Amino acid sequence: MGGNMRSSKKSGGFQAMGLSYPVLKGILKRGYKIPTPIQRKTIPLALEGRDVVAMARTGSGKTACFLVPLFEKLKTRQAKTGVRALILSPTRELALQTLKFIKEMGKFTELKAAVILGGDSMDNQFSIMHGNPDIIVATPGRLLHICVEMDLKLNNVEYVVFDEADRLFEMGFGEQIHEIANRLPETRKTLLFSATLPKILVEFAKAGLTDPVLVRLDVESKLPEELTLSFITCRAEEKLAVLLCLLKNIIKSDASTVVFAATMHHVEYIHQILDKAGISNTFIYSNLDASARKINTAKFQNGKARVLVVTDVAARGIDIPHLDYVINFHFPAKCKLFVHRVGRCARAGRTGTAFNIVSADEYPYLLDLHLFLGRPIQIVPPSGGSNANGEIGKLPLSMVEEELVELINWHNGSTDLVNMEQVCNNAYQQYIRSRPGASSESVKRIKELQINEAGVISGYSNIQSDVTDLLARMKNYRPQGTIFEIGVNASSADYQVMKEKRSFHKENILNFKRKREELCNKLKSNANESSSVKSTLPSSTTDEINETFSQVVMPKKRKIEDLYKKSKKKRQIKDDEFYIPYCAPDKHTEDGLAVNTFATEAEKAQMDLTADSEDSRRLQTQLKKWDRKKKKMVTINNDPKAGKIRTESGVWIPATYKSNRYAQWKEKSKIDAVNDDDSDEEPQHLQKLRTEPHTHWARHNKKLKEKVKAKSEIKRPEQILKARMELEKRRNRNARGKKKGQKKGGRRR
Known part of the structure; x- marks a missing residue:
């Protein structure tokens, strides 16, 4: 029992x-x-x-x-x-x-x-x-x-x-x-x-x-359900203003937020701007001193700073259990990197929000991300959105303009900020060079989506004023006349040509506008229908199903006994000790026919982090990679071998690694004498550690020690062979000398 x-x-x-x-x-x-x-x-x-x-x-x-x-x-x-x-x-x-x-x-x-x-x-x-x-x-x-x-x-x-x-x-x-x-x-x-x-x-x-x-574990490949996504579009110059809008007006003052930037220069620049704005913050990047990184991380984890500005490389080892918000100041170029970043909040059942500030050059990466996640692109229409998760829209223009004016005033009064802005612009150009490109299909398709015309995200529309609405309408206004017709007389040749051209293409223009309106109305009606279906159709209970249907067909659950019987029928008697298979167990791998090999699995999981400084970017190019032809690890670019020595395996290592300190330590600690007394108990791997003297004085001292020792009368086979070879050389030399002497004597006669 x-x-x-x-x-x-x-x-x-x-x-x-x-x-x-x-x-x-x-x-x-x-x-x-x-x-x-x-x-x-x-x-x-x-x-x-x-x-x-x-x-x-x-x-x-x-x-x-x-x-x-x-x-x-x-x-x-x-x-x-x-x-x-x-x-x-x-x-x-x-x-x-x-x-x-x-x-x-x-x-x-x-x-x-x-x-x-x-x-x-x-x-x-x-x-x-x-x-x-x-x-x-x-x-x-x-x-x-x-x-x-x-x-x-x-x-x-x-x-x-x-x-x-x-x-x-x-x-x-x-x-x-x-x-x-x-x-x-x-x-x-x-x-x-x-x-x-x-x-x-x-x-x-x-x-x-x-x-x-x-x-x-596929935990990181999927986004948690508790995570709310928000994509905010703006011009590249407005990114800082949008960040200040989020931190001042939308994110709660007691919430913890991590801001991801592309380079270390952007991290420092954002840190200076947030200090000006009076927002408590701290920062981390890869080149920062280890003790400073530790202090800054502790500040954020203990709640002394509400915002942490980081790069991808610096944030890799930090574990923040209770994080409320993530802001992507620069949109990540890789989908897996996006999941890696935003996955830091909404952990262990907690809710969290990820704000993504996206400019025009990052739109193709946004489309790549939606394809990777398998989500539909939801662009907020100019009239307003439906407050759905993952909408692509804008912040109210008045809010952004207000912060933009304040930023301009700060820059006018500080040369440090102007210099830092210029450094960031240069660093961003370097970052774009090293950034992997988006897929060509996304680059083509993004032009059709017209993200620039997106409206204000519904959650923030109540902040929008009448002035903002007027500005938005002005921005979307398209005049009838072209540049050739403005301020020109009706009798001029330019005006007449453009008038004829417009009248010729009038029907095509009207058809295009009509089709566009129909498409917009169709999309709106589909969205309304789907929302009404979702809201008006409650799910049925199991009791209601049983009352309505007398018989319910369900998938059969196999019993353990049935599985055992089937497996017993199929079981074959095979003695593993004596059985010789027709082919090797890894034959399909060798032929390249394996389905779940390490190579295919690793390709799916592969993710490189972009360097956050020029030094680390240069270091990345100097890292080793496997050369299939040479069958060894080689540097991507041939860096100079100055101050390095080559090992037996062909790797160049610093010459300081062979400083002869071990020989000095052995002599100082008399380890050789101990080994001689205890030679029977010496392990095999330590018997190989005895090295020959490499310096002049070490060799000199060794020779003196050998001279002091009494010479043994019994010679070893090697010594006898060496003596015989030297004797043979001497005889040959003497024989050649005698022959030369005889020749000279013969000539004199």
């Missing part, structure tokens, strides 16, 4: 994953009870021994995703083997956080973990490596430095984790990662975690991982 009770109990937790007792005890002791969705998908794959590329946000429990399989694979401490697991992190803080998790969760496995970080003492790190830790948590730059100095091969590494891999490549660690990967054995298991999936990361995964699985 007890056994039946156990079997009926749900087993969706960590207990059902078949983990060993020390690992499971550490997980439960840490306080984990139910695995998160990313853990439920990733951990079983990693335990099977598959290479995994997982897309996971910060705070989704990804640390446990790679630590649980790591502990299960390494089992217990092995002092003589050396490093068996490697975790690469982009920053010091993340590496130290991971080490803390390892010590807490792996308490009962007795595995030894160590951290190798830039800025710490190298002498201490040499002694750490001699202590043979099982797990190393490191930043790529310092780890490679240690590997080059100590000539570490990392042959015993079984498990590698690239944590926040997109940030590793963003920070320019491409060369170091590739060199570290070359030093690792091919039989290793690799886990790669990332919030986004840029192209360079996909190329690296294809080259460095064996048949990887892409784990991607």
Whole structure:
């Protein structure tokens, strides 16, 4: 009975994953009870021994995703083997956080973990490596430095984790990662975690991982139902005025708002304008100092600033749980980037609004987004809208004009703002060059939609005054006469030509106007009909259906017994131990016929972030990518190799990585003497660490030591062979000398 009770109990937790007792005890002791969705998908794959590329946000429990399989694979401490697991992190803080998790969760496995970080003492790190830790948590730059100095091969590494891999490549660690990967054995298991999936990361995964699985939760590919979208059209010069209108008149003063801008210069410019307007705000961009970024983020999270102005690159690592509004000051060029931005609000059942300020050059991207989301384009008619979600319209003109006048006054009184505006204009031109283009179909179709003629969004129409209405009518007014007819006599030739031309095309013009009016009326009537149908047709209840229909045909639910019987009939007896298939299990993959391969899955999930400064844009062009012909990672543009050395794998790394500090440390700490006394117990990977002296004085001292040692009377085979070869050379030389002497003597005679 007890056994039946156990079997009926749900087993969706960590207990059902078949983990060993020390690992499971550490997980439960840490306080984990139910695995998160990313853990439920990733951990079983990693335990099977598959290479995994997982897309996971910060705070989704990804640390446990790679630590649980790591502990299960390494089992217990092995002092003589050396490093068996490697975790690469982009920053010091993340590496130290991971080490803390390892010590807490792996308490009962007795595995030894160590951290190798830039800025710490190298002498201490040499002694750490001699202590043979099982797990190393490191930043790529310092780890490679240690590997080059100590000539570490990392042959015993079984498990590698690239944590926040997109940030590793963003920070320019491409060369170091590739060199570290070359030093690792091919039989290793690799886990790669990332919030986004840029192209360079996909190329690296294809080259460095064996048949990887892409784990991607489709949470970020769809917009939450609680999110309200609003698209506000305006001229490029009016964007700042529209932003001030939103923050002053529409968004509540106690609400938290994130504003996304294209470049770091726009972030600083918007920050200065908001300070002038008296709106409490703070800002973050990639070039900002780490401590300043931390302080500014804390200001916003603690509620001291109501607006946070950011770029895409800077906002990638920030988790803001209670965000009310998102404003896209510059409309994102990629649909996935739009979802990534606006998905930061309306989380966990909360409501949120995303305002999008769109200018004329961004209209094609707006159409691309609607096609991606599968939503109809709802342009507000000039008369007014129906207050629907996702409408494309304008703000009241009086409101925008008021803020525009104030902005002009601020700029007239401040040279700093004028200079900053000019810098932003130049930066925007650079941004447009690097911005990916919209689809050609969207560029063609956007001309037919006439977004410029959109009316005021219904939610803000009550703010519109009579003056605004008059201005809007004036803007839409089209005069009958052309420029050739204004201020010209009726008897002039120009006037007569234009009059004849108009009379000739009169019918075509009238037909065009009539068709346009009919189309507008048809669209309005369809909208009214659909709204009336929705409002007048309530849904029927199950009781009413049962009363009306005596028999209701429903889809059959299969019983477990029936499924078992069918599967039993189809089951074939096959002995896996002796069965030899006709073709390899991955034949369809090799032939390029696989449907759900990593390449196809990764292409769907791929998303590159545009750089927010000129330096980072230049760095992006210098990043490594996989060359199919050369079969190695190469730089996109050939940067100069000054101050770099080439490794065995062909990668150029900084020459400072080989500074001979390890030899000096060994001499200082007398590690060689200890190794000689304890040679039997020395691990295999440390026996390879003995290096030859590279400097002049080191070689000189070595020779002196060798002279002091007593010469052995018994010669080695190599020494005997060398002596014989030298003797043979001497004999040949003497023989040639004798022949020359004889020839000279013969001539004299």
